Structures are given as structure tokens and as C-alpha cells.
Amino acid sequence: xxxxxKNYTVSIFTENQIGLLAQISNVFTRRxxxxxxxxxxxxxxxxxxxxxxxxxxxxxxxxxxxLQIEKRVDVVKAFYYTDEQIVYRELALYKVPTDKLLxxxxxxxxxxxxxxxIVEMNRTFTVIQKTGHTHETQRLYEELQEVGVLQFVRSxxxxxxxxxxxxxxxxxxxxxxxxxxxxxxxEQQEK
Amino acid sequence: MDQKDQKINGSQALWRSLEAEGVHTVxxxxxxxxxxxxxxxxxxxxxxxHILVRHEQGAIHAAQGYARVTGEPGVxxxxxxxxATNVVTGIVDAMSDSTPLVVxxxxxxxxxxGTDAFQEADVTGLTGPITKWNYQIRRAEDVAWAVSRAFYVxxxxxxxxxxxxxxxxxxxxxxxxxxxxxxxxxxxxxDPEPSEAALDEAVRLLxxxxxxLCVFGQGVLISHAEAQLQAFLRKGDIPAGSTMxxxxxxxxxxxxxxxxxxxxxxxxxNVKTGECDVLVAVGMRFxxxxxxxxxxxxxxxxxxxxxxxxxxxxxxxxxxxxxxGDAGQVLAVLTERMAGGSHTAWVESFRAxxxxxxxxxxxxxxxPAGGAIRMGEAVDCVAAVTEGxxxxxxxxxxxxxxxxxxxxxxxxxxxxxxxxxxxxxxGLPAAIGAKLAASERPVCxxxxxxxxxxxxxxxxxxxxxGIGVKIVLLNxxxxxxVRQWQELFFGCRYSQTRMLNPDYGKIADAxxxxxxSVEDRAGLEPAVREMFSDDAPCLLDVRVMEExxxxxxxxxxxxxxxxxxxxxxxxxx
Numbered sequence: 001x002x003x004x005x006k007n008y009t010v011s012i013f014t015e016n017q018i019g020l021l022a023q024i025s026n027v028f029t030r031r032x033x034x035x036x037x038x039x040x041x042x043x044x045x046x047x048x049x050x051x052x053x054x055x056x057x058x059x060x061x062x063x064x065x066x067l068q069i070e071k072r073v074d075v076v077k078a079f080y081y082t083d084e085q086i087v088y089r090e091l092a093l094y095k096v097p098t099d100k101l102l103x104x105x106x107x108x109x110x111x112x113x114x115x116x117x118i119v120e121m122n123r124t125f126t127v128i129q130k131t132g133h134t135h136e137t138q139r140l141y142e143e144l145q146e147v148g149v150l151q152f153v154r155s156x157x158x159x160x161x162x163x164x165x166x167x168x169x170x171x172x173x174x175x176x177x178x179x180x181x182x183x184x185x186x187e188q189q190e191k
Numbered sequence: 192m193d194q195k196d197q198k199i200n201g202s203q204a205l206w207r208s209l210e211a212e213g214v215h216t217v218x219x220x221x222x223x224x225x226x227x228x229x230x231x232x233x234x235x236x237x238x239x240x241h242i243l244v245r246h247e248q249g250a251i252h253a254a255q256g257y258a259r260v261t262g263e264p265g266v267x268x269x270x271x272x273x274x275a276t277n278v279v280t281g282i283v284d285a286m287s288d289s290t291p292l293v294v295x296x297x298x299x300x301x302x303x304x305g306t307d308a309f310q311e312a313d314v315t316g317l318t319g320p321i322t323k324w325n326y327q328i329r330r331a332e333d334v335a336w337a338v339s340r341a342f343y344v345x346x347x348x349x350x351x352x353x354x355x356x357x358x359x360x361x362x363x364x365x366x367x368x369x370x371x372x373x374x375x376x377x378x379x380x381x382d383p384e385p386s387e388a389a390l391d392e393a394v395r396l397l398x399x400x401x402x403x404l405c406v407f408g409q410g411v412l413i414s415h416a417e418a419q420l421q422a423f424l425r426k427g428d429i430p431a432g433s434t435m436x437x438x439x440x441x442x443x444x445x446x447x448x449x450x451x452x453x454x455x456x457x458x459x460x461n462v463k464t465g466e467c468d469v470l471v472a473v474g475m476r477f478x479x480x481x482x483x484x485x486x487x488x489x490x491x492x493x494x495x496x497x498x499x500x501x502x503x504x505x506x507x508x509x510x511x512x513x514x515x516g517d518a519g520q521v522l523a524v525l526t527e528r529m530a531g532g533s534h535t536a537w538v539e540s541f542r543a544x545x546x547x548x549x550x551x552x553x554x555x556x557x558x559p560a561g562g563a564i565r566m567g568e569a570v571d572c573v574a575a576v577t578e579g580x581x582x583x584x585x586x587x588x589x590x591x592x593x594x595x596x597x598x599x600x601x602x603x604x605x606x607x608x609x610x611x612x613x614x615x616x617x618g619l620p621a622a623i624g625a626k627l628a629a630s631e632r633p634v635c636x637x638x639x640x641x642x643x644x645x646x647x648x649x650x651x652x653x654x655x656x657g658i659g660v661k662i663v664l665l666n667x668x669x670x671x672x673v674r675q676w677q678e679l680f681f682g683c684r685y686s687q688t689r690m691l692n693p694d695y696g697k698i699a700d701a702x703x704x705x706x707x708s709v710e711d712r713a714g715l716e717p718a719v720r721e722m723f724s725d726d727a728p729c730l731l732d733v734r735v736m737e738e739x740x741x742x743x744x745x746x747x748x749x750x751x752x753x754x755x756x757x758x759x760x761x762x763x764x
Contacts, residue, residue: 068502182374
């Protein structure tokens with residue numbers, strides 16, 4: 001068994017049940033696995049929600065946690081990925097003083113190099129937005145320290161698997177077929 | 192069916208839903224936020240019997256006893272706040288031991304939720320991690336849906352506890368009532384199809400095995416797979432050991448049955464775990480009380496693990512073959528496909544271990560030459576008098592281990608005990624539930640003087656309902672199991688384990704329960720015979736040897752084959 005500790009992205013698809021998020025995060029905390037980032041929202045499938053959690057663990061531990069998560073009745077399916085298996089991004093916002101930013105004189109260069117953009121600007125402050133991996137948003141943060149960062153916020157990671165389809169789609173189709181098979185069998189019996 | 196039912200309130204809908212699920216008995220305790228449900232009970236005309244307990248913990252353990260005997264969900268109804276928090280221990284216990292329960296807790300009105308209202312507790316939040324599923328019912332229209340889903344989840348797959356948090360609005364709101372049993376949830380697969388490749392690989396290993404050993408657990412009972420297990424063992428000529436919760440899945444006199452495995456299990460199946468070449472684990476989860484030191488557990492064996500809970504496969508013990516499926520179904524397929532075997536010398540080799548255990552441990556425990564009555568002796572006497580036909584319920588501790596080791600079973604679902612959680616106080620209420628589930632059978636509780644006082648108030652339930660529980664109090668004036676560990680591992684420093692006991696005769700008398708105490712060996716059997724001569728509740732206070740130890744024992748941190756036979760002697764081949 002591979003005992004190296006790696007970053008894992010756990011992607012969980014759920015029915016919209018209140019309280020599920022707490023139960024899922026509990027699976028991690030109970031096993032002393034830190035949640036580095038968490039984001040939750042809609043998936044591309046109607047009625048199905050996605051929760052994406054980043055944690056650090058051995059594969060054995062992460063497999064255990066994912067199996068426990070899948071045991072929750074309202075969890076449709078859970079997957080875990082290493083960084084290579086997914087496309088992922090975070091969003092970062094930086095608030096900096098406008099005067100100092102302009103005094104620096106290299107604003108265009110800064111935005112171009114970092115692939116960042118300005119989302120709001122007034123006489124007092126400017127908000128810059130950047131998407132990317134943690135080390136990239138961190139790099140811009142450090143660069144902006146020169147002019148002074150008033151506020152900084154970074155979102156949890158969102159991720160897509162490298163498979164062509166939403167990975168849970170096939171599962172839902174199978175379950176729908178199973179439901180119809182059962183209904184047909186029941187109707188047959190009733191006749 | 193055009194006829195529309197008249198609207199009823201959510202509380203009435205609850206009783207009709209329970210009826211639709213085939214519920215006969217519920218255990219409960221009323222209180223402020225569940226009063227509409229109790230009000231609806233007062234005019235309810237169906238067949239459901241409500242047992243009024245003396246404490247909510249009593250209700251849930253009774254429901255657990257009931258569920259374990261019947262295999263159907265035990266039902267508990269309690270009020271909000273403290274009523275709900277008092278059942279938390281039982282919920283965790285049921286989660287650990289795969290016991291199906293539907294627990295209904297009252298909850299404050301929607302408008303009061305989150306306001307720290309009187310007797311408000313965040314029940315769905317509290318019970319989320321310790322239930323198989325929970326749900327807050329907020330509208331009367333959702334009662335039937337929630338109850339049907341609760342029963343489906345509780346009883347299917349690996350069973351477990353479900354909590355329905357029933358808000359006041361939903362209890363009093365009006366609704367049409369139509370009940371439809373839940374049979375499918377798309378995100379939940381309780382009946383996994385075992386993989387063909389895994390089945391084939393298991394058959395290949397079993398056919399090639401020279402020293403196969405089967406260890407089975409409660410999964411066999413839950414799956415009603417007793418006959419399939421026997422057929423499997425016979426065809427493969429495979430000796431078998433049971434976990435504590437698997438006890439009674441095989442009759443005690445089944446030829447290939449080698450006894451209990453684990454910390455206080457029998458020597459033969461424990462020692463042979465370290466010698467087998469193929470280990471088949473059926474419906475069990477390799478609890479640490481079963482495995483001892485994990486790295487020393489059957490490292491030489493190829494392991495086939497069969498369980499309906501995929502998360503258990505490979506969780507503790509790595510398995511070469513993982514079969515996720517229903518025990519009965521999987522065993523039937525394996526039995527059909529395997530060639531069958533004969534392992535006479537291997538099976539015979541268990542006998543030497545068993546004989547050593549009989550001579551060094553069992554005989555001195557159940558046929559002592561003199562001195563005070565020993566715990567095992569009392570259990571053995573009950574087994575003899577009841578001819579192994581009683582349902583044995585235990586509390587937790589030495590009484591439990593002695594009850595497990597020295598009881599004999601002729602029928603399945605005859606041993607009820609708190610396994611994974613080890614809840615002291617479980618025994619007395621669980622015995623009440625067991626007796627209500629099987630009124631035609633004798634139910635015998637083995638309990639210590641520590642555990643009986645944790646839920647002693649349930650004697651009131653026995654009195655009020657006239658429940659014929661036979662209580663054998665193994666009274667040694669100690670918290671015996673902790674005392675044993677203090678003696679063996681903490682240099683005989685007996686910290687807070689000596690107990691001054693009340694006069695149990697007066698207590699029994701106060702509750703109108705027949706009481707006998709016995710101190711002499713000669714008085715034991717007549718007292719036990721008298722106790723089982725009728726079906727009335729009875730408390731038999733057996734003054735047992737005070738500083739007795741449960742042996743053999745795999746001390747903590749040791750491998751399962753390393754067993755102490757006495758305080759000074761280890762098992763040696």
C-alpha cells in the first residue's frame with residue numbers, strides 16, 4: 001500500500017438534503033483529516049449538488065473516508081482525485097490602495113503577467129481578481145504586498161474530472177433503469 | 192379508489208404510518224413537544240402497544256432488544272431536548288451494532304427553531320454522525336413519506352438507527368393520508384450485487400485450501416443466513432468461530448462450531464486463526480476485540496471478506512478477495528460452486544486447544560471444587576435448566592463475557608448484548624424489549640451489580656407491564672471487569688471499583704418483583720429451577736466469588752493467539 005501523503009480532491013455529488021454538509025465534513029474531522037478547502041454548489045445535473053473538498057492524506061485513508069461518505073443515504077456518489085487527474089481553479093480577490101497601486105507605475109505589466117484583472121476601482125481602493133492554482137494566487141498576493149494589501153480572500157477549489165461526462169451521470173442513468181425494471185417487475189407480479 | 196380520506200393531523204398520520212409498517216410495539220416517554228402524538232395515541236384504535244419506560248435510555252435499549260430478537264426496526268418515541276439527548280447513547284450503540292431503529296423525537300415549532308426555545312436541541316445536527324439517516328419533518332404532508340423512508344433505510348442493507356425529528360407544526364398540521372412503502376432510493380444501494388470475479392476467486396481459494404477457517408458475525412443473523420452458513424461449512428468441511436454478536440447463528444452443538452473468537456473467546460478458534468491458510472470472514476467487521484494486534488492477525492492466511500457494507504471490506508484487515516453482498520446469497524453461491532472438501536486432520540487439531548481450555552479454564556470455572564459460586568457456574572446452570580432455549584441478554588463487563596462463553600444456544604437470535612459500544616446499563620431494558628418480542632420464550636438477563644444500577648429504574652416498567660424477565664444478578668460487589676484490568680495491568684491499584692451495594696431484596700420488593708438470593712453452591716440449581724418454573728419477573732441475586740477474572744484473555748496489544756489461561760499461565764502448544 002502506498003503510504004505517501006498527497007493532496008486529494010474529493011468530489012461529492014448529493015441530493016439536496018439539509019445537514020448533509022455537516023455530516024460529510026464530520027467524516028473528515030473524525031479521522032483527523034484537515035479540510036484545506038471546501039466549496040459547495042449546484043452541479044450540471046438538475047437537483048444534484050456538488051461538494052468539493054481538498055485534504056491531505058494517504059490513499060488508504062482517503063479511500064476509507066470516501067467509502068464512509070458514500071454510505072450516507074443522500075450521497076449519490078463520491079470520487080477522489082490526485083491533482084493530475086483534474087482541472088481545478090481557485091478564485092482570489094485582492095483589495096489594494098488605489099494611490100499606491102498607481103504610484104507603482106507597472107500596473108499593466110502586473111495584470112498581464114499575472115493574468116489578473118481589475119473588477120472595481122475608486123479613489124480609495126482597487127479590487128483585483130485572479131483565478132488559478134494556490135501557488136499562483138499566492139504569488140500575486142506577495143507581489144501586491146509592495147503596495148500593501150488591505151484585504152485578501154481566496155475561494156475553495158472547484159474542480160472538473162478529466163472524463164468527458166459528469167462522472168455521476170452514468171450512475172444516475174443506471175439507477176433510473178433499475179427503478180424502471182423494478183416497477184415493471186412489480187406490475188407483472190400484480191397482473 | 193376515488194374515496195378521499197378525510198384530513199387527519201400529522202400525529203394521527205404517524206400512528207397510521209407505523210401501523211402500515213407492521214409495528215406492534217413502541218417504547219416511549221411523553222413530554223411537552225410530543226404531546227400531540229400522545230394525544231393521538233389516546234384515541235388511536237389500532238393494535239400498536241405503547242410501553243411506558245422510566246427513562247428515555249430505557250426506551251431505546253428496550254427497542255434495541257426488541258429489534259435484535261425480531262429483526263424488525265425497534266420504534267422509540269420521545270420528546271424534544273432532554274428526551275432526545277437521553278437516547279443518544281442507544282443510537283450510537285445501534286449504529287455500532289447494526290441494529291434497525293426508528294427513533295421519533297419531538298421538536299419545537301418551526302417558528303421557535305434556533306431561538307434556544309424551551310427544550311429545544313439541535314437533534315438532526317446532534318444525531319447526523321451517529322445515524323444511518325435522519326430527517327426533520329416540518330409539514331404534516333411529509334409524515335408518511337418520512338416514515339416509509341425511515342423504515343426502508345433502517346431495515347435494509349446494513350441496518351442501523353434512523354431519527355425523525357418531528358416538529359410541532361408537523362404534528363398538528365392537517366393532511367390527506369395515503370401510505371406508500373418506500374422500496375427505492377436512487378442514491379442508496381442496500382442490495383449490492385456481488386462481483387462474479389470475486390466469487391470465482393473465492394471459490395478457487397476455498398477449493399485449494401488445506402486449513403480453511405470461517406469467522407462469522409451478526410451479518411449471518413441479519414441476513415437470516417443460518418442454514419446457508421451450515422451448508423457452506425459442511426460442504427467445505429470448514430471449522431468456524433463466531434464473534435460475540437454472531438453467537439447463536441450456529442447451534443452450540445454444530446459439529447464444526449469451535450466457539451467464540453476474540454479477547455475472551457475460545458482458545459481453539461483464536462489460536463487456529465494464526466494457522467489457517469484461508470480465512471473466510473462472513474458478516475463481521477474485524478473489531479479490535481476480535482483481532483487483537485492487527486499486524487499479528489492471520490498474517491499467513493489468504494483472507495476472503497464477505498460483507499454487505501463495502502466500507503468494511505479492507506478497512507482493518509487487508510483481504511485478497513472482497514465480496515460485497517448479502518451473506519446468505521453469497522454463501523449459497525459459494526457452496527454451490529465449490530468442489531467441497533475434507534479436512535479431517537485440520538478439524539481434529541482444534542480439539543487439543545479445546546481440551547487445554549476445558550481443563551485449565553472451563554472446568555475450574557463451571558465445576559469448581561469449593562469456595563464461592565463462580566459467574567460461569569451460574570451461567571452454565573441457566574443453560575442446563577433452560578436447555579439452551581432461552582434468549583440470553585447481557586449487560587456489559589464480566590457478566591457479558593461469562594454469559595457469552597457459557598451460554599448454549601439451540602436457536603438463532605438468542606444472544607443480545609451491546610458489542611461495539613459496550614454500553615453498561617443496556618442489559619435490563621434490552622431484556623424487557625427481548626421479552627416483549629418473544630413472549631413465548633424464556634428471557635434471561637445476566638447483569639452485574641454495576642450495570643443493573645445504571646438503568647435500575649426500568650424495574651418500574653417490568654412492574655407496570657408485567658414483563659416476565661428473569662434477571663440473574665452476578666453480584667460481586669465490584670465493577671468486576673475494570674477491577675480485573677486493574678489487577679492485571681495496573682498493579683492491583685483498585686481505583687474506584689469497589690461498590691457498596693443496596694439491599695436488592697428491598698428494591699425488588701418495592702417493585703413487587705420476586706426475589707431470591709443464593710450464596711451456596713447447593714442452593715444455585717434449585718433457585719434457577721424455581722426461577723424458570725413460571726413466566727413471572729424474577730430477580731435472582733447470585734453472590735459470586737468477588738475477585739474472579741474472565742479467562743482466557745488476549746491482553747491488549749497482543750496477537751489473537753497469545754492467550755492467558757490464568758493470571759500466571761499462558762497457552763502453549
